[in-house]
Amino acid sequence: MADVKALLGQFEAMAADPKALMDRYIAEGKKVVGCFPPYTPEELVHAAGMVPMGLWGGQVTPSVAGKYNPIFTCSLMRSCMELGMTGAYEGLSAVIMPMLCDTYRGMAGAWRVGVPGVPLIAFIHPQNRTDPGARDYLAAEYRTVAERLEKMTGAQVTEEALQKSIDVYNDHAAAMLDFCRAANEHLDVVGPVARHAVMKSARFAEKAEHAALVRQLVEQLDALPRHAWKGKKLVLTGITAEPDSLLEMFTAHGIAVVADDLAQESRQYRTPVPAGKDGFDRLAGQWQGRQGCSMVHETRAERGQMLVDMAKETGADGVAVCLMRFCDVEEYDFPYISRDVEAAGMPCLCLEIDQSTQNNQQNGTKIQSFVEM
């Protein structure tokens, strides 16, 4: 048990201070590239011999971001802008930004003028994925990302390196899914905060290093006797479920997180990169396979049913929608997913996620009501 706690402590440290991790990589002579969430193909950066690190904002009260971000900018992006403008991302060789929503369309321009010291590489996914040209388009678009990365950093993305990087990422994704399985068998040890730390740290750490650490953790967990959780169980959906003080409320009310559909967490791992001879085409194939995400167009979106199925499979008592403040794509999905969950006879909580405040009072009241139901 001591080993498990020590390992979890390592994940928590990485998740809590990505800047320290970035400084470490740079001190080791590596170049680091910031990857805006959630679907920047980190494998391209990895194949160029650099370290991709996710940019997920942080709990920060914006003081300067308002110059280029309207007040109704998605909370996560506003934090990123604030951190960028105040120098937290200094040291990054570049950032890569996927144009997945209207905020990103605006952020690209805002970043260029607000954070001129960190060059931007933007790209856009095809949303009409049933069109036969979509995959070819995206493979070509990824090639332009690689070319711009090469031009900006002097690194090279070879086919051989890309294939190896995809293997590293697929292997890491498998390790993370196995962690989710093991965590559910030990909900007494892997509480909501610890589960989140393992998931979030993966967005920052070098993947081979992280996968090795996750496998150690899983091994330790598997050595423990299985635990039968007596409290309530929840499935989380949304972009992120933060800060830790929110997750601590779950713990305080005896609620375990048994599955998630969070962009920062399981959405990263549930769609492996398919096999193939061309690395760029393989990465495009992963996008084609993504399902149940607010940022991915589906003619018959089944996210509601997917959440119901997740809850049934894990024995969850309900679903919590962690609604990122001013995230319009998630806001459009909320009505139907909440209706679908309720139609299946389960409660659907709506919790507001706002990186600019630590005040979780309203969320606390909703969690309390859920427990009392």
Add this chain to the structure above:
Amino acid sequence: MAETAPKPKRELPKSRQMVNEMTAKVYADAWEAKRRGEPVAWSTAIFPLEVPETFGINVLYPENNAAAVSAKHYGDGLIAHAEGALRYPINICSYARLNLGMADKLRDAAFDGADPLMPLPDLLFLANNSCTQLMKWYENLARDLDIPIFFVDCLYRYDEGELEPHRIAYGRGQIEKLIADLEVFLGKKFDWDRFLEVQKRAQINTKLFDECVALNSTKPSPMDGFDLFSYMAPQVICRGKEITTAIFEQWKAETLERIASGTTTFRGEEKYRVHWEGIACWPNLSYNLKTLSSYGINAVINGYVTAWSLHYEPGDLDGMARAYQTASTNSLSTQAIMDKRSKTIEDYACDGMLCHVNRSCKLMTFHIFVGREMIEEKNGVPVANFDGDQSDGRVFSEAQFETRLQAMTEIMAERKRTEGVK
């Protein structure tokens, strides 16, 4: 205070009457088609309508409808229904809230709580060149109404410069697939000869529309700039029809006549000319117009009306794909948009730029926040922001609008005094 007789309403110019008649006919035709059991489509505003026009499908445009409903002050109830019973958060686009509210209310055939009402659609046409929210909005319509979406994904252009070949190939392929899919859905062969004619007609109309708009660069202007909003409907909903040619020819003739006679539809003396950035505040249009007029400000041009400048060579599908990916400035980078705005401000001899920080449109607002410095630096004109919304009347404040206008007017006046700006 002595009572004054109400001012007689000005008679609309013939071209405006023609616009109103055309719009009424499009709605009447769609209702009639619905009654006959023919498919009716709802479409986003900058969809390659040349394709449905060739098939002879009756198409209505929810964005255009939302603007009309809001201007007639029928929007509040529908928006409230979307936010209440339907659970849509207040932060999403008010056109979407209004339309999703209407779509649900229309399930009751007796519903008559808004005007104009559209018949429920049997299919949806989606192009996301205005924004990403359109895609989410239409996903909800498709799910709620259990109808198909025919989608042309128009990629956002984050950099400046020419479109790369892979973007053109994807765009062209989608138009070809749209045609093939509709042939299956409708059980009808596509008439490529008619398609060419519709494309030619759309180009004639687009050229005429651009010419009419450009006439307002004349100083003083022959039109109140807000008139441009009123002439958008033919270009948005009937771009491929001959009636639009007749309307625009009439509009052009009337405008040339005004230029020749030195008259204008602007009420009062045109002291200042400004560029209006963003969509109109439809529920507050009349207040905005009166207030601007009272300060002698003519919003001679705006960035919204130019979104339908869809130029391509008829028969050239690559060119058509390029046009639909780049016509709306919402599809372009902030730098590219502001380069266009800067040129317009120069061409129309604007003294300032008045920006609608539209609560519904994050995209346009972002560009204003980032772009205002570019305009101030490049054109040296004052830029003022005010808060509002395209359909949700709760956001706009008359007091704030006037205060911002006053401050802007003072700067424009000062520049005229000290810098000799004419």
